[in-house]
Amino acid sequence: MTDFAKLMDMLLDRARSAGADAADGIVVGGHGHSVSVRLGEVEAIERSEDHDIGLRVFVDGRNASISTSRLDEDSISSLAERAVAMAKLAPQDPFAMLAAPELLAKDWPELDMFDATTPSADDLKHAALTAEDAARSVEGITNSEGGSASHGSVAMMMATSNGFSGSYQRSSFGISAMVLSEKDGVMERDYDYTAAVYHADLDDPAKIGKNAGERTMERLGATRPPTGSYPVIYDARVSRSIAGHIASAINGSAIARGTSFLKDKMGEAIAASGITMVDDPLRPRGMGSSPFDGEGLARQRRVMVDQGVLQGWFLDLASAKQLGLEPTGNAGRGIGSPPSPGTSNWIMEPGEISRDDLIAGIDEGFLVTEMIGSSVSLVTGDYSRGASGFWIKNGKISHPVTEATIAGNLNDMLMQITLADDLDLTKSTAAPSLRIDGMTVAGAS
Numbered sequence: 001m002t003d004f005a006k007l008m009d010m011l012l013d014r015a016r017s018a019g020a021d022a023a024d025g026i027v028v029g030g031h032g033h034s035v036s037v038r039l040g041e042v043e044a045i046e047r048s049e050d051h052d053i054g055l056r057v058f059v060d061g062r063n064a065s066i067s068t069s070r071l072d073e074d075s076i077s078s079l080a081e082r083a084v085a086m087a088k089l090a091p092q093d094p095f096a097m098l099a100a101p102e103l104l105a106k107d108w109p110e111l112d113m114f115d116a117t118t119p120s121a122d123d124l125k126h127a128a129l130t131a132e133d134a135a136r137s138v139e140g141i142t143n144s145e146g147g148s149a150s151h152g153s154v155a156m157m158m159a160t161s162n163g164f165s166g167s168y169q170r171s172s173f174g175i176s177a178m179v180l181s182e183k184d185g186v187m188e189r190d191y192d193y194t195a196a197v198y199h200a201d202l203d204d205p206a207k208i209g210k211n212a213g214e215r216t217m218e219r220l221g222a223t224r225p226p227t228g229s230y231p232v233i234y235d236a237r238v239s240r241s242i243a244g245h246i247a248s249a250i251n252g253s254a255i256a257r258g259t260s261f262l263k264d265k266m267g268e269a270i271a272a273s274g275i276t277m278v279d280d281p282l283r284p285r286g287m288g289s290s291p292f293d294g295e296g297l298a299r300q301r302r303v304m305v306d307q308g309v310l311q312g313w314f315l316d317l318a319s320a321k322q323l324g325l326e327p328t329g330n331a332g333r334g335i336g337s338p339p340s341p342g343t344s345n346w347i348m349e350p351g352e353i354s355r356d357d358l359i360a361g362i363d364e365g366f367l368v369t370e371m372i373g374s375s376v377s378l379v380t381g382d383y384s385r386g387a388s389g390f391w392i393k394n395g396k397i398s399h400p401v402t403e404a405t406i407a408g409n410l411n412d413m414l415m416q417i418t419l420a421d422d423l424d425l426t427k428s429t430a431a432p433s434l435r436i437d438g439m440t441v442a443g444a445s
Contacts, residue, residue: 002029002051004157004167007071011055012161014080020057020087022098023161024296026333028052030154035124037132038146045121054335055079059087063096067336095318096338098295103327104164105298108291112284114153114169115198124149131177131209138179138213140220145178145189147209151199158333164296172287173199177212183220190215190370196426197285215369218390222400225391225443231365232406232439233358235389236422238371239431243348245410246270246277247429249378250304250312252319252330252341261381261411262310269308271414274351277305279314279330281344288344288428294333299344302328314341348431351419355433358420360395366441367392368406381410405442413439 004027015023029051036044053076054067064086068079119127132147150173157167176193192211194203234242246262254260262270281299283289293299295317304311313323316331316339331339359367372386388402413436420433 002071004029004155005165007053007076008157008159008165010073010076011053011080012159014077015055015057015083016161018057018080018084020059020080020084020161022058024056024098024159026054026156026158026335028154028156028335030152032150032152033119033121033124034148034150035121035128036146036148037125037128039144040129040133042125043146052335053079054333055083056338057083057087058096058098059084061092061094062087062090063093063338064090065336065338095321097317097321098160098162099164099297099317099327101163104160104162104296105166105292108166108298109282111168111282111286111289111291113171113197113289115171115173115200117171117199119149119151119173119199124151127175127205131175131205131212132179134206134209135177135179135213136209138210138217140181140217141179141213142182143180145180145191147177148175149205150174158292158294158296160296166292166296168291171197173197173202175202175205175208177209179213179216181216181220186220186222188216188219188222190219194426195287197287201285201426219388219400219402222388222402224403225366225401225441227442228440229438230441231362231435231437232441233355233362233365233367233392233433233435235355235367235369236420236424236431236433238368239348239434240427240429241371242413242417242434243277243346243429243431245376245378245383246305246414247314247343247346249410250310250314252313252315252323254378255313256319256322259379261378265310266312268310270310271305271308272417273308274419275305275308275414275417276303276349278303278347278349279343279345280347281329283345283425286345286428287426288346290344293329294331294339295327297327297329297331299329314343316341343429346429347423347425348419348434350421350423350432352421355420355422358418358433358435359392359397362392362395362435365392366390366401366404366406367397376410383408383410383413401443403443407440407442408436408438
C-alpha cells in the first residue's frame with residue numbers, strides 16, 4: 001500500500017530544497033471497477049488503479065502548480081525542481097498564498113464517507129443485467145443502450161509547508177440503464193441511474209431499469225410545443241441546473257472579476273421569499289462532503305440564500321483577499337491546478353407541495369424532464385436552453401414534447417420560483433422540482 005505520509009514529506013522537502021519559499025501538495029490514489037452489459041451480454045469489464053501527486057510552490061510572490069503519476073524519489077525531486085523553475089517565470093500574484101496557520105483546520109468530524117464493501121465483478125454484472133433486463137421488460141422497448149454498475153474508492157492526503165496535514169477516504173457506487181423505443185420511425189431513449197457513497201443506499205437495480213423503460217415509452221409520439229409565454233416546471237431530474245447557475249453566480253472568483261449578474265446583490269433579495277439554499281460539506285454520506293477544503297481550512301455548513309436574500313459568496317483564500325473578506329472554507333483543488341472556490345453539497349431546500357400539485361395549478365404549460373445544450377450568460381443572467389418533456393393542459397400531463405427552447409433572464413426567473421417537496425439528497429447538487437412562471441417557450445412556429 002502506498003505510504004501517503006512518506007510521499008508528502010518527500011514532496012514538500014524536495015520543494016524546499018529546490019528553492020520554494022512555501023509549498024502545498026496533494027496525493028490521491030484509488031481504484032475503480034465497472035461492468036457494462038448490452039442486450040443481456042457483458043460488453044465491457046474495466047478496472048483502473050492510479051496514484052497522482054500534485055505540488056504547488058511559491059517563490060518570491062510567484063507560484064506554479066504541477067502534477068505527476070510517477071511516485072519514485074527521482075521523479076518527485078524532478079517534479080519539485082520543475083515547479084520551482086516554472087514559478088520563477090510566472091508573473092507575481094499578490095492573491096495566491098497558503099493559509100495563515102491560525103486559519104488551518106486542527107480537527108474535523110467523521111463524515112462516514114467510506115464504505116469498505118467491495119462488490120465482485122459477478123456482483124456488478126448481476127446488478128447491471130438486472131437493471132437492463134427490467135428496462136427491456138417494459139412493453140414496447142425495442143433496443144438497449146445497456147446497463148452498467150460500478151464501484152470505486154479514493155484516498156487523498158493534503159499537506160502544507162506551514163503545518164497542515166489531513167487525509168480521508170471516499171467510496172462510490174452506481175447503477176444505470178438506458179433503453180430505446182420507436183414510433184412512426186422516430187426513436188426515443190431515456191435512462192435512470194442511482195449513485196451513493198454507501199452500497200446499501202443504492203436504489204434497487206430492477207427499479208432503475210423499470211423507470212428507464214417507462215420513461216422511454218412515455219416519450220413516444222412527442223411533438224413540438226406551441227410558442228408563447230408559459231409557466232415551466234423543472235422536474236427534479238433537471239432542476240439542479242438552476243441551483244448550479246446560482247452557485248456559479250455567487251462564486252467568489254466571478255465576483256472578484258465582476259463577471260456575475262449578482263455581483264452587487266449582497267444582502268438583497270435575489271430569489272422568491274421561499275428560496276433557501278445551503279452549502280453543507282459536513283453532511284454524513286454526502287456525495288460532496290469533505291472534512292477540510294482544498295487549502296486546509298475547516299469546512300462549515302453555510303446558508304447562502306436565506307428566504308430569497310443573498311447572504312454570502314463562495315470564497316477561497318485568493319478571492320477572499322481580492323474582495324477584502326475572510327475565506328469561507330470553500331476551496332476545491334485539482335491535482336495539477338491551484339485551488340478555486342466552489343460548492344460541496346449544494347442544496348435548494350424543498351417546498352411544501354407535491355410536484356403533482358404544481359402541475360395541477362397550471363392551465364397550460366411545460367414540464368421539462370431533459371435539457372439539451374446551454375446558452376446562459378452569468379454576466380447578464382440571460383438564459384436559453386433546449387428542452388424536452390411533457391405539455392401540461394388543464395392541470396394534467398397531456399402529451400410528450402420535444403425540440404423546444406425555454407428562455408428568460410435569471411434575475412426574473414429566480415423571483416418566480418415555487419418549490420415542490422421532492423428533494424433528492426443523493427446528489428452533490430440537489431433541488432426539488434420547481435415551477436417558474438412567465439418563461440418564453442419556443443416550439444412550433
